[in-house]
Amino acid sequence: MLPLSGSTYTSYVQRPSMDQLPLQSFPCAKLKLDQFFLQWLADHQDVVTSLLEDVQAGRPLRGPVAPSGPSPLSPSTAHAIFASTPPLSPSKPRSPRSPLSPQRKSITASSLKRPPLAALPQFYFPSSNAPVPESARDEFSRRVDKAYEAHPQGLPQKPFVDMAHEVCDLATMIGYTLFRRLAGSDSGVVPKDVFYKFWLSRNLLTAPRVKQVFEVLRRERQQYLVYNDFSPLMECILQYHPGLEFLHETAEFQKKYAETVILRIFYTLNRSGSGQLTLREMRRGEFIEALDLLDKEDDINKVLKFFSYEHFYVIYCKFWELDTDHDFLLDKSDLAHYGQCALSYLIIDRIFEEVPRRFSSKQPGKMGYEDFVWFILSEEDKTTDTAMEYWFKCVDLDCDGVVRPREMWYFYEEQLKRLENLSQEPVLFEDMVCQLHDMLQPEVEGAYTIRDLKRTKPQSALFFNALFNLHKFLSFENRDPFAMRAEAGEFAGLTDWEKYAKIEYYRLAAEDDQEEVQMEADEGVWPDVDTAMMDALDRK
Numbered sequence: 001m002l003p004l005s006g007s008t009y010t011s012y013v014q015r016p017s018m019d020q021l022p023l024q025s026f027p028c029a030k031l032k033l034d035q036f037f038l039q040w041l042a043d044h045q046d047v048v049t050s051l052l053e054d055v056q057a058g059r060p061l062r063g064p065v066a067p068s069g070p071s072p073l074s075p076s077t078a079h080a081i082f083a084s085t086p087p088l089s090p091s092k093p094r095s096p097r098s099p100l101s102p103q104r105k106s107i108t109a110s111s112l113k114r115p116p117l118a119a120l121p122q123f124y125f126p127s128s129n130a131p132v133p134e135s136a137r138d139e140f141s142r143r144v145d146k147a148y149e150a151h152p153q154g155l156p157q158k159p160f161v162d163m164a165h166e167v168c169d170l171a172t173m174i175g176y177t178l179f180r181r182l183a184g185s186d187s188g189v190v191p192k193d194v195f196y197k198f199w200l201s202r203n204l205l206t207a208p209r210v211k212q213v214f215e216v217l218r219r220e221r222q223q224y225l226v227y228n229d230f231s232p233l234m235e236c237i238l239q240y241h242p243g244l245e246f247l248h249e250t251a252e253f254q255k256k257y258a259e260t261v262i263l264r265i266f267y268t269l270n271r272s273g274s275g276q277l278t279l280r281e282m283r284r285g286e287f288i289e290a291l292d293l294l295d296k297e298d299d300i301n302k303v304l305k306f307f308s309y310e311h312f313y314v315i316y317c318k319f320w321e322l323d324t325d326h327d328f329l330l331d332k333s334d335l336a337h338y339g340q341c342a343l344s345y346l347i348i349d350r351i352f353e354e355v356p357r358r359f360s361s362k363q364p365g366k367m368g369y370e371d372f373v374w375f376i377l378s379e380e381d382k383t384t385d386t387a388m389e390y391w392f393k394c395v396d397l398d399c400d401g402v403v404r405p406r407e408m409w410y411f412y413e414e415q416l417k418r419l420e421n422l423s424q425e426p427v428l429f430e431d432m433v434c435q436l437h438d439m440l441q442p443e444v445e446g447a448y449t450i451r452d453l454k455r456t457k458p459q460s461a462l463f464f465n466a467l468f469n470l471h472k473f474l475s476f477e478n479r480d481p482f483a484m485r486a487e488a489g490e491f492a493g494l495t496d497w498e499k500y501a502k503i504e505y506y507r508l509a510a511e512d513d514q515e516e517v518q519m520e521a522d523e524g525v526w527p528d529v530d531t532a533m534m535d536a537l538d539r540k
Contacts, residue, residue: 132205140205143167144192154189168199169209170216171291176236178216210288214279224276227262234258237307243300244309256369260312263373267386268306273357304498310505311497317508319372329366338379339471344414347468350394351375357390379469381497382461385454391464392450403448405433411467418470427477432466461496 041048054060147163148155155163160183161175170178182190182198199205202215217229238244238254247254269285270277290305297303301310320326322334332348350356352365356378361368367375378387393399397407412429419426437445439459442452453460465472491499 132203136206140167144195148192151189154183154191154194156189157183157186160190160195168204168212170212171288172295173233173236173240173291174213174216176240177233180232180236181216208283210283211279213288213291214282224278225282226276227266230262230265231258234261237294241294241300242298256316257309257312259369260315260373261306263370264306264311264377267374267377268384271385304494308501311501314501314504314508315373315376318376318504319369322372328369329361329363330372331365331367335367335375339469342469342471343379344411344418344468344470346411346414347394356393377497380500381495382464383458383496388450388453388460388464392453395464395467401449405446408433408467415467415470415473424474436463436466458496 144167151159157179160179161172164170164175164178165172179190182194204212204215217225219229238247266277269281269287271281286305290303290307293303301308322330322337332352335348357374359367360370378390381387382391395403395407395411409429416426440452440456440463442448453463462476
């Protein structure tokens, strides 16, 4: 043997002994020990099973009888094993169950001799058929029986609505809707057995409130809600809510108000855009909270989610202003005048190509009222998921889910030409792209996905305004920090759509007041002009 050098000899002498090193330092040795242990466990399976049975039965333990042959770790067997089995690679360890591992006894179901597992009760009910506790059923029956004591033949409308609110925790308007469904009319009655059959057959006794509302509106043999399923609810709201009494004499506007509210519900909740609202989608929204607020507020305009009459007024008036021939259809030239011609022609072409959403008008090149509701809600509040998906489909020219600079330039080139026509200082495309990149921070540089936009709300609205809404883009470029701070304090807690609707409603109301005063002046009522103006302002 060659002698060791001085440094090598010193390092060799100073190495720790084997018992001082952790087993993890030798992965091959650890795998081999695990293999020996599994082999021993397979050879002594009967002994291990017998010991486990003694422990479970409480019998004293008896030590195993030593085998007559050599143990797996004896020197004679160890030499044979190491000589016949090559070392395992640390990067690709061999499984103890692989065909190359040592032979061991086969394990069968009969050899395990395990006691049967205890039966577990069902804890997941996919169809909401969870068993109802007897105590809850008895308490429900007692409260319902008490409500029916004074009306054994059946509850009329007002007592039934009160009972549904107190016993079932239903909103008042849902109670009216349920009464009409079970009684057939407002003048009928609901027998107790009819109510029991409806409520218990649909497992609503312990169901969450959103499930109860969904079942009240859902028709038989249908697992989703469509537009017409909300019509009974809207009829009850129009008839019984005190904030809508002024509409009782105008059936046409009642119909348009109900249609607008239903469209707003589907715009917000029906994320799939299929027109079929599922229970899962309703559970994610704030529809139940809005129904509860209807019970608390007599002023319908304070219910900003879905039901505000001022919001309907703004949407309808905007559509009426654009629809110059009043055929309830808009073409490209009509929509081009929206927002004082704020939108580019390219984005209007994409809308009428039905890229973001198919038109419901069924007439080529014509946008109906439903399509306009989708458009205006998306245009005035680009921070919602529905709005971002709506506009992202428009600017994603190749439909690959990514908007790149070449697609951005396709839209922004028209913006530059419009800036030149308005004698405005143009914002270079390179500067605009850098600004958007710094604000949105996309995961891949130069590639904007819908995920990047949803992650950076509300700054993502600027991404779309820069491409096709010139007025909003210029408003951002020329923004006044002091005015923005004052506006944030005035409209605190409101969404972009709610702020827009509030401002536009005041503007439209002021225009109506001026027209009213002008009409009185034309009729010769000049001395009362100031009084009429003050009365109109007081009413608003």
